[in-house]
Every structure is written in structure tokens, then in C-alpha cells.
Amino acid sequence: MTGKGPVLPAFARSAGRRLFDLAVVMLSVATVVFVLLRVVPGDPVLILGGLDVLDREVIARARESMGLDRPVAEQYAVWLGNMLRGDLGLSLRSGIPVTELVGRALPPTLQLGAMALLIGVAISVPLGVAAARRAGSPADMGITTFAILGISTPPFVIALGLIYLFAVHLRLLPVAGYVAFADDPLGNLRTMAMPALTLGLVTAGVLVRIMRRSVIDELGEDYVRSARAKGVSETRVVYRHAARNAAIPYVTILGIEAGVLLSGAIITETIFAIPGLGRLMIDNINQRDYPVVQGAVLVVALIYVLINAGVDGLYRILDPRVRAGEGQ
Amino acid sequence: MTTELATHRPEGDRAGPAPVLEVRDLSVGVGRPGRERSVVSGVSLTIPQGGRLALVGESGSGKSMTALAVAGLLPGSFRILSGKVSLSGRAIDPGGREMSTVRGREIAMIFQDPMSALNPVMTIGWQLVEAIRAHGALDHGAARRRAVELLEEVRIADAANRLDAYPHEFSGGMRQRVMIAMALAHRPRLIIADEPTTALDVTTQLQILRLLDDLCRQEGSALMLITHDLGVVQGTCDDVLVLYGGRMMEAGPVAEVLARPRHPYTRSLLATIPPLDADVEWLTPIPGEPSAFTSVSGCPFATRCSLAEDRCHNQTPPMRIAGAPVQAACHMLESGAGQIGGQE
Amino acid sequence: MTAQTVFEAQGLSVAYGQSRPVLQDVSLSLAAGRTLGLVGESGSGKTTLSRAALGLLKPSAGCVRLFGTDLATLDRRGLVALRRRVQIVFQDPYTSLNPTMSVGEAIAEPLIVNGIGDRNARRQRVAELMRLVGLDPAMASRYPTEFSGGQRQRIAIARALAPAPELIICDEPVSALDVSVQAQILNLLKRLQKDFGLSLLFVSHDLSVVRFIAHDVAVIQSGRIVENGEKRQVLDHPEHPYTVELIEAAKLRARPS
Ligand SMILES: Nc1ncnc2c1ncn2[C@@H]1O[C@H](COP(=O)(O)OP(=O)(O)OP(=O)(O)O)[C@@H](O)[C@H]1O
Numbered sequence: 001m002t003g004k005g006p007v008l009p010a011f012a013r014s015a016g017r018r019l020f021d022l023a024v025v026m027l028s029v030a031t032v033v034f035v036l037l038r039v040v041p042g043d044p045v046l047i048l049g050g051l052d053v054l055d056r057e058v059i060a061r062a063r064e065s066m067g068l069d070r071p072v073a074e075q076y077a078v079w080l081g082n083m084l085r086g087d088l089g090l091s092l093r094s095g096i097p098v099t100e101l102v103g104r105a106l107p108p109t110l111q112l113g114a115m116a117l118l119i120g121v122a123i124s125v126p127l128g129v130a131a132a133r134r135a136g137s138p139a140d141m142g143i144t145t146f147a148i149l150g151i152s153t154p155p156f157v158i159a160l161g162l163i164y165l166f167a168v169h170l171r172l173l174p175v176a177g178y179v180a181f182a183d184d185p186l187g188n189l190r191t192m193a194m195p196a197l198t199l200g201l202v203t204a205g206v207l208v209r210i211m212r213r214s215v216i217d218e219l220g221e222d223y224v225r226s227a228r229a230k231g232v233s234e235t236r237v238v239y240r241h242a243a244r245n246a247a248i249p250y251v252t253i254l255g256i257e258a259g260v261l262l263s264g265a266i267i268t269e270t271i272f273a274i275p276g277l278g279r280l281m282i283d284n285i286n287q288r289d290y291p292v293v294q295g296a297v298l299v300v301a302l303i304y305v306l307i308n309a310g311v312d313g314l315y316r317i318l319d320p321r322v323r324a325g326e327g328q
Numbered sequence: 329m330t331t332e333l334a335t336h337r338p339e340g341d342r343a344g345p346a347p348v349l350e351v352r353d354l355s356v357g358v359g360r361p362g363r364e365r366s367v368v369s370g371v372s373l374t375i376p377q378g379g380r381l382a383l384v385g386e387s388g389s390g391k392s393m394t395a396l397a398v399a400g401l402l403p404g405s406f407r408i409l410s411g412k413v414s415l416s417g418r419a420i421d422p423g424g425r426e427m428s429t430v431r432g433r434e435i436a437m438i439f440q441d442p443m444s445a446l447n448p449v450m451t452i453g454w455q456l457v458e459a460i461r462a463h464g465a466l467d468h469g470a471a472r473r474r475a476v477e478l479l480e481e482v483r484i485a486d487a488a489n490r491l492d493a494y495p496h497e498f499s500g501g502m503r504q505r506v507m508i509a510m511a512l513a514h515r516p517r518l519i520i521a522d523e524p525t526t527a528l529d530v531t532t533q534l535q536i537l538r539l540l541d542d543l544c545r546q547e548g549s550a551l552m553l554i555t556h557d558l559g560v561v562q563g564t565c566d567d568v569l570v571l572y573g574g575r576m577m578e579a580g581p582v583a584e585v586l587a588r589p590r591h592p593y594t595r596s597l598l599a600t601i602p603p604l605d606a607d608v609e610w611l612t613p614i615p616g617e618p619s620a621f622t623s624v625s626g627c628p629f630a631t632r633c634s635l636a637e638d639r640c641h642n643q644t645p646p647m648r649i650a651g652a653p654v655q656a657a658c659h660m661l662e663s664g665a666g667q668i669g670g671q672e
Numbered sequence: 673m674t675a676q677t678v679f680e681a682q683g684l685s686v687a688y689g690q691s692r693p694v695l696q697d698v699s700l701s702l703a704a705g706r707t708l709g710l711v712g713e714s715g716s717g718k719t720t721l722s723r724a725a726l727g728l729l730k731p732s733a734g735c736v737r738l739f740g741t742d743l744a745t746l747d748r749r750g751l752v753a754l755r756r757r758v759q760i761v762f763q764d765p766y767t768s769l770n771p772t773m774s775v776g777e778a779i780a781e782p783l784i785v786n787g788i789g790d791r792n793a794r795r796q797r798v799a800e801l802m803r804l805v806g807l808d809p810a811m812a813s814r815y816p817t818e819f820s821g822g823q824r825q826r827i828a829i830a831r832a833l834a835p836a837p838e839l840i841i842c843d844e845p846v847s848a849l850d851v852s853v854q855a856q857i858l859n860l861l862k863r864l865q866k867d868f869g870l871s872l873l874f875v876s877h878d879l880s881v882v883r884f885i886a887h888d889v890a891v892i893q894s895g896r897i898v899e900n901g902e903k904r905q906v907l908d909h910p911e912h913p914y915t916v917e918l919i920e921a922a923k924l925r926a927r928p929s
């Protein structure tokens with residue numbers, strides 16, 4: 001039972017299953033997006049050309065070139081086939097390949113998400129544990145208030161507050177804008193600091209509460225009493241026992257929050273003028289630029305699925321019972 | 329309550345080495361200060377070096393709270409309201425900081441449910457090593473070797489290869505062995521075992537109890553055994569303290585109390601157990617059910633006692649000698665202690 | 673003349689999935705008006721056997737007969753009709769009652785399910801059942817959370833008695849109770865058994881309890897019946913080493929002599 005032998009094949013099997021799941025999820029997302037965009041009223045050609053395009057012939061030609069004149073089922077089949085080859089089509093507006101547009105928008109969003117998550121974790125773990133240790137005390141109340149504020153304040157209010165503080169008042173950071181990390185690492189961090197902090201604070205609010213609740217629950221468990229009975233120091237009891245077990249529910253929420261961050265990124269990217277995936281989607285939804293929106297949504301879905309896989313991986317590390325369960 | 333009466337010393341009052349554990353007039357309450365309800369009141373007990381005391385009572389009688397109070401492990405909203413605790417003659421503050429040097433080294437504990445008493449995400453070895461290294465200065469390697477020795481002492485086969493197993497890979501009985509191994513790590517003077525076998529299968533119960541018994545003798549540790557099973561007391565312990573509703577009902581040597589119970593509760597409790605070696609037509613149950621909190625005044629057993637009269641509801645009977653060396657707390661003992669105690 | 677056989681297992685084997693069978697070649701029978709104590713440790717198959725007796729499991733070999741009918745020959749309707757005659761009382765009085773159902777509703781439920789009586793008749797029957805198990809009928813409108821463990825077990829027993837069954841399966845009905853309360857429930861079950869000529873299949877790990885309540889004892893170990901007979905025969909003159917071991921272990925917890 002304890003041997004390391006069966007773990008690898010079991011892992012391989014579960015990885016195979018995961019890959020299959022991934023394919024199913026992606027296909028479903030692709031289909032839903034495809035259908036939704038065609039149900040929403042508004043004709044892309046009319047929007048593209050502006051309202052003064054009245055020449056029917058021009059319109060018809062535009063439709064033909066976009067493939068919009070063909071039956072929906074055929075459009076779907078063609079699109080799926082292309083997608084499988086990694087070809088997400090061309091932007092209706094600019095003619096630039098969607099893969100390229102998405103490829104350009106991806107790094108800022110990923111960086112923003114990662115930094116925000118890091119900030120959220122860095123704030124929530126120590127604060128959540130501290131609040132749990134002193135549950136009911138003024139310190140706990142202060143931390144809980146901070147968490148509720150973080151959750152209930154809309155991100156744009158936090159963003160405006162930060163802009164006022166750091167950009168207008170202290171003049172430490174630029175108001176908005178974006179520089180790629182490769183071009184100017186310091187400048188990049190300066191432009192990303194506030195957006196990341198905005199999202200990080202929102203995330204921290206949720207995560208602090210989860211950490212606090214989970215640690216309180218774990219502190220009431222029998223094994224914690226056993227640890228105390230051994231004469232283990234309280235700090236060790238809290239961190240090596242309670243917090244270590246609390247990490248399991250925490251990671252679940254962390255995975256969900258990572259997904260939520262992506263949607264939070266849309267607003268934040270707009271406020272701070274960051275050319276990320278969120279901006280890309282917003283801009284192109286308004287324009288009915290189907291291929292771009294489809295491509296962006298697909299990539300976001302892919303990120304969700306990968307986050308889920310990451311969470312499952314973390315479970316395997318954190319909880320030996322999950323590892324054991326895989327053998328069956 | 330006079331302290332002489334409240335303390336039971338099986339060897340009489342011979343001056344000798346200080347008892348391992350001496351508890352005087354312990355009360356434990358739960359709730360906000362000023363509005364607390366007591367769950368243990370006026371409990372006193374003494375365990376001599378190497379002695380074995382059983383704490384017996386039905387659920388809610390305050391057995392666990394008494395033990396947890398002594399070890400300073402009371403859960404959140406519980407507090408010691410009054411009382412003195414001394415270990416080997418030295419007064420201690422169970423709620424104080426220095427208790428972490430006492431727990432695991434001088435007092436060790438074993439709990440009821442071995443399924444939840446071990447940390448599910450850490451290996452058995454890690455948890456044993458932690459217990460070993462919590463006191464003393466063994467390095468990791470030496471602690472691991474000691475862990476193997478301890479597992480061998482509690483008769484876990486193939487101990488060296490079991491260190492890296494997780495609790496879920498062990499059966500209930502094996503986990504309880506691990507708990508015992510941890511308790512023994514520093515050869516404590518006192519082991520408190522709170523219903524160590526209740527969650528186990530009957531045949532496993534027997535093995536675990538024998539193991540605990542053997543090892544306590546071998547290490548010279550005193551034992552406080554908490555159980556709701558009067559049968560378990562026999563053969564394992566020297567003395568017994570019967571609790572009901574957080575108060576002491578009867579205390580004395582096991583042989584004496586079980587053979588000639590003085591207190592109506594002890595007697596009723598014995599009568600409710602179906603015999604194993606004889607056929608009876610009907611059992612003699614106690615009416616009603618144990619209540620959750622101790623009465624402010626009056627005998628806690630009054631609502632269920634067939635002998636109860638008015639004063640039982642109003643005056644709390646003190647512990648008094650009820651035919652030495654047994655003590656009991658019952659108003660009826662006054663008038664006819666001999667009758668009640670010597671019945672049969 | 674032998675009394676009618678209420679429950680009978682013949683060469684019964686049950687397996688969950690691919691693993692080793694949980695019951696192997698079990699043969700047992702319970703006569704009308706008698707109590708059979710089934711003793712064994714956790715995982716030995718006691719609960720599986722009681723589930724099989726209710727027709728909830730498909731045997732992989734052998735058969736289960738209730739009141740002389742092989743359960744395998746019954747269709748769904750036949751099984752449902754039989755179920756009225758067999759009721760069950762579980763171990764944990766805290767989880768076996770639905771907390772959102774008043775005590776009266778809980779006791780009336782098997783009557784409704786089996787289409788017995790009208791509203792009025794049911795209300796009367798509930799009151800009668802509550803008195804029978806020592807509960808005040810005025811408490812019928814209260815909810816289970818307001819009752820103690822022993823009272824809940826009384827409620828569960830009243831519910832089991834409601835459709836006037838001939839066989840009641842008791843799965844560790846007293847092991848979650850305090851000893852002083854356990855004795856009340858044991859007396860109650862024994863009295864009901866005698867008064868109504870019920871048959872009880874009484875599952876327990878406690879030999880003294882089984883000695884008190886049962887006429888016959890079957891000892892089960894790892895899915896096999898290792899010893900089976902009249903209780904004095906089994907408990908006073910055990911033949912199988914496992915029975916001996918169980919008795920030794922039980923002495924530890926028995927009433928001190
Ligand atoms: N978490 C809690 N909150 C409030 N009261 C509690 C809590 N835990 C226990 N109590 C109460 O404390 C009293 C003493 O409980 P304790 O656990 O010491 O009893 P016990 O004798 O160990 O019983 P058992 O046999 O069930 O373990 C009881 O009245 C019980 O209702």
C-alpha cells in the first residue's frame with residue numbers, strides 16, 4: 001500500500017482522463033460561444049461598415065468573404081476544423097490572425113492574474129491564520145472587516161482609490177498604461193503594480209475569510225488536541241497542523257478565485273489601459289468581431305481548465321488520501 | 329467541603345512520595361464569564377506514583393472535562409472556575425504557558441477516537457518524531473530510530489517500514505497503538521487515557537487495554553483511565569471515581585466499590601448492565617436520561633433516584649466516608665450508611 | 673411441529689463489486705416469535721446480512737427467504753408488499769430520524785407508505801404506538817431535535833411497529849446509548865417481542881446484550897457464520913475459537929461479578 005510503484009501509472013491514468021475532460025470542455029465552450037454570438041442581435045457587416053453602408057452588393061460581398069453567407073452548420077464545421085489546426089481565423093475588422101491578437105493580449109493578462117494571485121495569497125495566509133488564532137478578539141474583527149471591505153468594494157472603486165493615492169497624491173506610479181516586461185522590466189512592474197494590487201485586494205478579501213474559517217475548524221479537530229497533548233508549541237500547532245490541513249479547502253477556493261480574477265481583469269484592464277484579454281474581448285464584443293471573441297473566450301476557457309488541473313495537482317501534494325484514492 | 333474527606337488516599341495517610349497527581353475541588357464551566365454553567369464541580373482526586381485510577385460515568389458526567397482541565401486542554405469556551413492541581417507535589421497552572429513543557433513529558437494523553445486523533449496529512453513517522461522532538465534534544469535521525477523502537481514496543485509489525493505510512497493506511501487498533509507509542513515517548517509519570525477503546529472492536533479493545541496496562545507497569549507510569557464501562561475498570565485499575573452530572577458520587581478501591589457499591593447511582597448503574605454469564609428476564613434500568621449540566625444545588629442524581637426525598641433536590645450532599653475506605657456523596661448514607669453499603 | 677420460519681438464508685453469498693465476498697455461504701434461519709442475535713465485529717458482514725434480509729441486495733449465490741418466499745422470485749410489487757411485514761431500527765437515533773418531520777409524521781410515515789388507515793385512524797394509531805413505547809402522545813407534534821437519544825430510539829421503534837410487522841431487524845439499536853438508557857430500550861424491545869410474538873433479528877457486537885435479548889445466537893466472522901445455536905449452547909459452551917475470543921473480550925466489559 002505504501003510502495004511508490006503504483007503511484008505513477010495511476011497518475012498517468014488520471015492525466016489521460018484529464019486530457020480527455022479537457023477536450024470535452026473545450027469543445028463545449030467552443031460550441032456555446034459559437035451559438036451565443038449568432039443568437040445575439042446585430043449584424044457584423046452593418047456594424048463594421050458603419051450605418052452609412054447601404055449598398056447591398058457591398059454588404060453581400062463582405063458577407064461572402066467572411067463566410068457568413070453559408071449555412072450555420074457549415075460555418076460551425078469549418079470553424080471547428082480550423083480550430084483543431086490551431087487556426088482561429090482572421091479578425092473581421094483588421095484581418096489580423098486571431099491567434100496573433102490573442103497571443104499579444106495573453107501575456108499582460110497572465111502577468112496581472114499571477115501577480116494578483118500572489119498578492120492575494122501573501123495577504124490572506126498570514127492574516128487568515130492570525131485572525132483564526134485570536135478568533136473573537138479585536139484583531140480578528142479588524143481583519144474580518146478588512147476582508148469584507150475587500151469583497152464588497154467594487155474593483156473600480158479600489159482602482160480609483162489606488163490611483164488617487166499612488167499616482168495623484170504620492171506621484172509614485174503612472175496613472176495607466178502598459179510596457180512589456182521584456183522592453184522595460186522596471187517600467188512594466190510600475191505599470192502593473194496598481195492593477196495587480198486592485199485585483200489582489202479583492203481576492204485577498206475572499207481568501208482571508210476562507211483561511212480564517214478553515215483554520216478555526218481545523219483547530220477544533222482531534223488531531224490538533226493530540227498535537228497539543230504532545231507538548232508541541234502553539235505556533236507549530238497552528239502552522240504545521242491546522243494551517244497545513246486548512247490548505248486543502250483553501251486551495252479549492254484559490255482555484256475558483258483564480259477564475260474569478262480573469263473576469264475581474266476585464267474591468268481592471270479597461271481602467272488601467274492594459275492591452276490584455278479582457279480588453280480584447282470587450283472591444284470586439286461591441287464590434288461583433290466573432291472570430292476574435294471566440295478565440296479569446298476559448299483561451300480563457302483553456303486557462304480555467306488548466307487552473308482546475310493545477311488545483312487537482314495541488315490536492316495530490318497536500319492530501320495523501322487523494323493520492324491513495326487514485327489507485328482505485 | 330472539607331479537603332480531608334474529598335481526597336481519597338488508598339494507602340491511608342502514610343507519608344510517602346508525593347502523589348503523581350492531586351486535584352482539589354476542581355470546577356469547570358462553560359460560557360461567558362459571570363454566566364457560565366458548570367460541567368464539573370468540586371472534583372477531587374489523588375493518584376499515587378504508579379497508581380491507576382478509573383474515572384467512570386455516563387456521557388456528560390464530566391469525565392473528559394476533568395481530564396482535559398488537568399492537562400490544560402479544555403476546548404475554547406471552557407474554563408477552570410476553581411480548584412488546585414499539583415503534579416508530584418508541585419502546584420501547576422493547567423491553563424498556563426509552561427504546560428507545553430509538562431504535556432507529553434510528564435502527562436501524556438490518549439483519546440477515544442483513533443481515527444481522528446492523528447493528523448491525516450502527515451505520516452505516522454512524522455507525527456512520532458514530532459512527539460519525540462517536542463522535548464529533549466534528539467536529532468532527526470535519532471528521533472526516527474526512537475520512533476521505530478516505540479512502534480515495536482506497541483507491537484506494530486515491520487515498524488521500520490511503517491514510518492512512512494499515513495494514518496488512513498492503518499486500522500483503528502493500529503492507530504490507537506500509534507497514539508500509545510506517542511504517549512510513551514518520554515516515559516511520562518501519568519498517562520491519561522480518555523475512553524481509549526470505546527471506538528474499537530471488542531477483541532481489539534481487549535488487546536489495546538492489555539497493551540496499555542503492560543506498558544504502564546513496565547514504564548512505571550500512573551494511569552487515569554476514563555471509561556463509561558464499569559467492567560473495564562475491574563482488572564485494570566486500583567481505584568475508581570464515579571461521576572454523575574459533573575459531581576463525585578463515589579470513590580474508593582475498585583474491588584470494594586464494585587463489590588459493595590454504597591451510592592444509589594453506582595448501584596443502579598451496575599444493575600443496568602446485562603450479565604454475560606447468567607440469564608435474566610428483565611433489566612433494572614434507571615428512569616430518565618443523564619442531564620447535560622450540573623444542578624446548582626441538590627444531588628444531580630435526584631431526578632432519577634428512587635430513594636430521592638425533598639432535601640436531595642435542595643441540598644448538595646458532600647462526599648463523606650461511607651464505610652472506609654470508600655467515600656460517597658448521598659444524603660441517605662447519614663441515616664443508614666451501613667444498611668446501604670452493606671446490603672447484600 | 674416446527675414454528676413457521678420467518679427469515680431464512682441458504683448458502684447466501686454477497687459481493688460488492690469485484691472484491692472478496694462480504695458474505696460467504698451463510699445459512700441461517702429465524703423462527704416466528706423468536707429473537708436471533710447476530711454477533712460479530714465491524715466489517716464482519718452484519719449490516720450486509722440485514723440488508724440482504726430486506727431484499728435490498730442481490731445475492732451472488734444462494735437465496736434469502738422471507739415468510740417462505742424466495743426474494744429472487746418476487747417482482748418489485750411483491751417485494752414492496754413483503755416490506756410492510758419487515759421493519760428496521762438503526763443504530764444511530766440521531767441520524768435515522770428526519771429532522772424536518774414531526775415525531776407524529778415520522779411514526780405515521782410507514783402507515784401512509786403502505787396505505788394503512790385514513791387520517792383519523794392513523795392519528796389514533798400514532799398515539800397508541802407512542803404510549804406503547806413509553807412516550808407521551810401529546811409530544812407527537814414535536815421535532816426529533818427536542819428528544820434525547822433514548823427517546824429518539826423509542827420513536828424509531830414506534831415507527832418500526834406502525835405497520836404491524838412480523839419481523840423487525842435491529843441494527844445495533846442500543847450501542848449509541850448510555851448504559852442506563854440502554855437497559856430501558858432493551859426491556860422495551862424484549863417486552864414488545866413477547867407481547868406481539870414478533871421475530872427480531874438483533875445485530876450487536878455486545879454479547880451480554882445479545883444474551884439478554886436473544887433466544888438464539890449466530891456468530892459471524894469475515895462474512896461466515898462460525899457458530900450458531902441456542903444462546904446458552906453458544907455462550908456457555910462455545911466451540912469455535914473466535915466465539916471463545918469474543919466471550920473473553922466481552923468479560924472485560926461485562927457486569928463485574
Ligand atoms: N462543546 C461543548 N459545548 C457545550 N457543552 C459541552 C461541550 N462539550 C461537552 N459539553 C458538556 O460538558 C459536560 C461534561 O462533558 P464531558 O465531555 O466531560 O462528559 P464525559 O463524561 O466525558 O462524557 P462522554 O462519556 O460522552 O465522553 C456535559 O454536560 C456536556 O454536555
Ligand code: SF4
Pocket residue numbers: 591592593627628629630631633634635636637640645657658659660
Ligand atoms: S442524595 Fe438523594 S437523590 Fe442523591 S443519590 Fe442520595 S438518595 Fe438519591
Ligand SMILES: [Mg+2]
Pocket residue numbers: 391392393522523
Ligand atoms: Mg468523554
